[in-house]
Amino acid sequence: MSATHRVEFIGFLSHREASEARPGDGPLVDKAFLGACARAQEHAGFDRALIAYHSTAPDGLQVAAQAAQETRRLGLLVAHRPGVIAPTVAARQFATFDHFSDGRAAINIISGGDAAEQRRDGDFLDHDERYARTDEYLDVLKHAWRSREPFDFEGRYYRVKEHFAQVQPLQAHLPIYFSGSSPAALKVAGRHADVFMMWGEPLAGIAEQIAAVRAAAARHGRAGAVRFSLSVRPILGATEAEAWARAERVRDAVRTRLGSARPAGGMPQNTGSQRLLEFAARGEVLDSCLWTGITALTGASSGAAASTGIGGNSTALVGTPEQVADALVAYHRLGVDTFLVRGFDLLADALQYGSELLPRVRGKIPASIPAAALAPF
Template sequence: MSIEFIGYVSHQESSETHLPQGPTLNVPYIGAVAQAHEYGGFDRVLIAHSSASPDGAQIASYVLNRTKRLGVLLAHRPGFVAPTLAARQLATLDHFGDGRLAVHIISGGDDTEQQRDGDFLDHAARYRRTDEYLDVVKQSWTRETPFDHQGEFYQVKGHKSQIRPVPRADLPHLPVYFGGASDAAIEVAGKHADVYALWGESLAQVAELLGRVKAAAARYGRQDKIRFSLSLRPIVAATEEAAWARADAILEQAKQVVTRSPNFTRRPQDPQNAGSQRLLAAASQGTVVDKRLWTGMAALTKAAGNSTGLVGTPEQVSEALVEYYRLGITTFLIRGFDPLEDALTYGRDLLPVARARLAAEEARAARVGRAAA
């Protein structure tokens, strides 16, 4: 089955409803959350990146060591290490994880956040750099002979790496996930992304954005080589009424937290990145869009990252996931507001129902395709 579910592992317990608590690098917590996702049947977990957080690559190494099957999606910002070095670091980590690593390339959508790490390139230049960076990284992963590179941002002469990613049946390198909704980002995604990742927008927005990415991929002859991921914050309960009541309670709790949490107070009030602007456009349509897409948290936090959710029973949320699947989404990145508890809840209540419904939809689509042929 081609459906993939990705969870989330943070370096400490925190969310929109929980002020950061415990040590900044809470090792037992990281291990517990990773194992909860493996137990719950997730395929991967995302390890995020920011200019203030502990090093994600080392967290990824620990997660891979503490699990046996679970994959890791490591967020990585181009521009802070040489692409040849990054290629070797990622390939080495992939071997320690027995081929369970994927990389999520994020070029950066906020000038202030980038500048905290000393990056003063503007938005357009960051995406030109990302394009060039990935050109070099992929060559380092795949070239059998030494190569040179002369570009706007990087110069390489005679590079040949001894370490390559673990061989995969479907790709000659690590899976490359890619995010960004600006025109510049979409052009890079069309050229490089194996999986294009977007946040939880309305069905109409998702259809429009997927069309733009597919058109960009077609310009590079890659229209059949790119898959799509959607990020959401499901809120599930035994009844629909209870689920919506929980969403209301989460929002009220968040109003007391986000004004005090350093994870939110250091963010700009008006987001620069196109992805957040698109989420705010969805939120402007109302607290609920497309029957059960909840935008309350996106409106409260100015769309600070993955902040929209699907609300309902596991069956109802699964039905909504099928609607996105019909548009072309095959990966769902889901995380809750109570990170550890929700990972267990998703594994017990949501993932089995969602996988069954999505498998049935996949089989139905295959039958329709055979009939049409």
Template sequence: MSIQFSGMIGHRLASEIIPAQGPVFDNDYITRFAQTHEQAGFDRILVGYWSDQPDGFLVAALAGVATSRIHLLLAHRPGFVSPTLAARKLATLDHLLKGRLAVHIISGGSDAEQRRDGDYLTKAERYARTDEFLGVVNRSLTSEQPYDHQGRFYQAESAVSAIKPVHGHLPVWFGGSSAEAIEVAGKHADVFALWGEPLAGAAQTVAAVRASAARHQRDIGFSISFRPIIGATEAEAREKAAHIYHTAKQQLAESGHHFGLPKPQSVGAQRLMDAAKQGEWLDNHLWTGIAGLVSGGYNSTALVGTADQVSDALLDYYRLGIKNVLIRGFDPLNDAREYGESLIPLTREKVAAEKTLARSA
């Protein structure tokens, strides 16, 4: 498999360095943002989930009808929609998008944020619920006959879905770095998503998830997330990183926005904070500045350098078996366009050359 690139779209222009602009559901911006990713050569775009923001199903629907090729990856938190209904909603959206949908399951890394929507389960209980949720969703999307389900969190009688995914299977991506998350991912996920850790930590996670999947006689793919900062020279890229850091620090102080932090239950956040404590610059061009600033609360590590240097760094992760990369910038729309001009095609060329060399060896 060649390397795959995912982007991430929001429902209005905003980032750590750009104050939120426009209406909270900006139809024109969502449309332009999705189309920019498609034109830049991305394979898919992630639509995120927040407890206080617009519904991702509708953001994904708008982005999908505004495009024709790019795939959509919809973040979803189990617990607020019954799995039988969630299955039908996902399959219906997949038909609207003509088979371009995958779902990214996130069980929730913050008790406080979960409680905004009335969820008072513990972290361990949330993962147990996710396990059951995915089992029911899969059964609804594959069973041709009505079925009963009596579980710890869900019950259903004569459940059946008349609508199935266009291609027969809805790909499941999975986020979470705890032992509970890795166990559930090994059982259900097609792709396990990591935040941008140093190479050694990423290799450890890949090994642990593969072992979990093997216990269920399954294979699993991997994705990793970075915030590339590209310059004509390495010095220019580092100057951009320094500017981004100071601008973000000032904006966060002025706005009081905390990105849902802290997330004491999130092992992923803890791992990014551990990386930040190792140093601001790690491995080959990995920058932890923003991760430290936001306490590791989301995919906030960056690869900083020329397009050639950043593509080489991505190749190091590809060699670990991580064949999907999610990249998003601090100037979201313009950075997506820039990635399509240089980073994406260059990285694909290097992967293709390496695969050709391996076949001839």
């Protein structure tokens, strides 16, 4: 592990050009767009790019493999849902991909927060059981990555006899990014997460989550081992007024895009979306420039993601590049060293972030942070 680690930026890759504010056009699997978007993010200075998971979407690991062929440096963070395939199979898939991508693979574990979405892939466990299963899943996954001899595993959800994988990750440690805000999720994060991913909440909410995860990690002898990531949707303008005018145009486009797909009333099932809605109810602008307008409009729901691209990651930082950079630095002071910044126009926004936002943030944040605060990378 390196003694120092600079701030990390994660982008977002999709199999087609679409977002909450933009209908998908062209083929569902658009190799040209994916390649352009991956190369743009590499050029813009992103460290990694996330490939999301949804039960109706093209396979994320294959999307990541295509993106790896289009780039040389960009890391690929692939969202993966435990329970869909056996952990031993997933271990071999990700280890193989790590070799073909020259050590650029990382995994984002998402246990799932919507029962209807889970059932589409044949998963009928309840919320807390899904996280209990994830705990076992990660035990088996990590054993498969590290074991030099056949091993057995006996658990409630998985039973393995004399498993041995010839292929293991090229990296000494394949980073595990973890998502989930419920008490059941925090327990698993404390045991397994290298990076805990959070949606864009106000500073007080992020401080609360960081404290909870650190406490959970300390119970497993991992105090200081978990890093923290924040996911936000920056909306930039040359002036503050221009940025807010652009935000209103985004809201109008999302409203049009939703149409009859606008989520019905009622709270979403996952805790992270519930938290975002609670914050949105407190005001449309929180802290210096955290905007909840899209959150309130969509209900912070992932239920319509298949047709509209809408998910819980809906809060935006609105302002000039300098204002948004200052807002990100405020999160860094709380312990966040990774930022997932995704726009409402994937390609154009990524290039803008690379020229106007990422350099500013890196210039404001010290080049290193204490090694004790870092996960293996």
